Amino acid sequence: MSTIKINIVSSSEEIYSGEATMVYATGSLGELGIAPGHTPLLTGLAPGPVRVENGSEEEAFFCSGGFLEIQPDLVTVLSDTAERADNLDESEAIKAKEAAEQNLANQDATLDYAKAASQLAEAVARLKTIQKLRKKQ
Amino acid sequence: MANTKEVRKQIASIKGTQKITSAMEMVAASKMKKTQDNMLKGRPYSLKIKDVISHMASASSEYPHPFYEERESKKACFIVVSSDKGLCGGLNINLFKQVISKSAELHEQGIESCFALIGTKSSGFFKNVGGHIIGVAEKLGDKPNPDDLIGLTKIVLDMHKNGDIDQAYLCANEFVNTMTQQPNVEQLIPLAPAEQDESLPTHWDYIYEPEAKELLDGLLTRYIESLVYQAVVENNACEQAAKMIAMKNATDNAGDLIKELELLYNNVRQAAITQELSEIVGGAAAV
Numbered sequence A: 001m002s003t004i005k006i007n008i009v010s011s012s013e014e015i016y017s018g019e020a021t022m023v024y025a026t027g028s029l030g031e032l033g034i035a036p037g038h039t040p041l042l043t044g045l046a047p048g049p050v051r052v053e054n055g056s057e058e059e060a061f062f063c064s065g066g067f068l069e070i071q072p073d074l075v076t077v078l079s080d081t082a083e084r085a086d087n088l089d090e091s092e093a094i095k096a097k098e099a100a101e102q103n104l105a106n107q108d109a110t111l112d113y114a115k116a117a118s119q120l121a122e123a124v125a126r127l128k129t130i131q132k133l134r135k136k137q
Numbered sequence B: 001m002a003n004t005k006e007v008r009k010q011i012a013s014i015k016g017t018q019k020i021t022s023a024m025e026m027v028a029a030s031k032m033k034k035t036q037d038n039m040l041k042g043r044p045y046s047l048k049i050k051d052v053i054s055h056m057a058s059a060s061s062e063y064p065h066p067f068y069e070e071r072e073s074k075k076a077c078f079i080v081v082s083s084d085k086g087l088c089g090g091l092n093i094n095l096f097k098q099v100i101s102k103s104a105e106l107h108e109q110g111i112e113s114c115f116a117l118i119g120t121k122s123s124g125f126f127k128n129v130g131g132h133i134i135g136v137a138e139k140l141g142d143k144p145n146p147d148d149l150i151g152l153t154k155i156v157l158d159m160h161k162n163g164d165i166d167q168a169y170l171c172a173n174e175f176v177n178t179m180t181q182q183p184n185v186e187q188l189i190p191l192a193p194a195e196q197d198e199s200l201p202t203h204w205d206y207i208y209e210p211e212a213k214e215l216l217d218g219l220l221t222r223y224i225e226s227l228v229y230q231a232v233v234e235n236n237a238c239e240q241a242a243k244m245i246a247m248k249n250a251t252d253n254a255g256d257l258i259k260e261l262e263l264l265y266n267n268v269r270q271a272a273i274t275q276e277l278s279e280i281v282g283g284a285a286a287v
Helices: A090-105 A113-136 B004-058 B091-108 B120-129 B146-161 B212-286
Strands: A004-010 A013-020 A022-027 A030-034 A041-045 A048-054 A057-063 A066-071 A074-079 A082-084 B075-081 B112-118 B132-137 B167-175 B181-189 B207-209
Touching: A004 A048, A004 B004, A013 A048, A013 A057, A013 B004, A022 A041, A041 B212, A048 A113, A057 A074, A057 A113, A066 B004, A066 B212, A074 B004, A090 A113, B004 B212, B075 B091, B075 B120, B075 B146, B075 B212, B091 B112, B091 B120, B091 B167, B091 B181, B091 B212, B112 B120, B112 B146, B120 B132, B132 B146, B146 B212, B167 B212, B181 B212
Parallel strands: A004 A074, A041 B207, B075 B112, B075 B167, B112 B132
Antiparallel strands: A004 A013, A022 A030, A022 A048, A041 A066, A048 A057, A057 A082, A066 A074, B167 B181
């Protein structure tokens, strides 16, 4: 089976590097499925999971945003912060989501609305990644 | 001649100092490993983002980005990366010297300078020397968080966008090896034109989601942020290495001093004994 090279890096470390038969990611305009030989594409990443399938094996990562570059034989994920999905902690994610919702609820002049909204989006995406993973196991 | 008590006291105090410096040397040595790991961990990101930018440069899309544009320069900004703590030899001061000489060189060409400072040492220095400071980021710790630097980088990039500055320089120490750190002043904006990747076909372009301009904007901003972050991490590794060497020298020097003082102590003691003896002999002869 043909494979495509994938590199996932965040500014503080290299997260993953290897071969994949299929890669799924959350682009800023929607979900992407990337098979080997994909046409060149450049997109922003929305907070969400990046899944790497290699045959029957699958690995999942969480990216809080960044960029995704696709060449026919190469996928590069430049993530702002990336974590292996195994390391995600559900209770932490729920706590972050609640805190973000609270921030949004008691809006006043001092609060940066855009920041709070993006925090909430990130927390929700994190939670979704965990739940998706949970279902599969 | 000094008396024995004084010399003994001095030896004891230098021994105390030597203990401190040798402890600091060991602390720096263990931190050095960690900071070097951090430095190496950050490299893949800079390499990959450079790759993507060179791919973009060789794609057919021709959107000239302001970061590449050479415009007539009136004002330059220096991003100076220094350590938060001292006791690391000439590391910071060598860098500042280079920054000042570059700034003087630009001044002769009629280009004014302003400074964006990272690290307590640089903010202290440039406050003393005087200079237009546009932003300061201090106390980032041994494991700096990229988020802490974004604010400062944004100030610089925004000023560039508004036309307040036309050039930006990144000044930091380059880690050559444990013994050598090289102060380096590197031009950040305008960016050197990205090398084109020869391995790619000549006529092709990306599908951009969303717009090419938006993506390139974001990507180049991120690129500059990653360069600044990498410089900070590298400077941290330099700091620990320089500190280790400085403290090793201090410990060695203290050892030399102690040896000399011990020699002096023995001389003084011997002289006192000889004097006492001759006094006794002289006294006995007189009787």
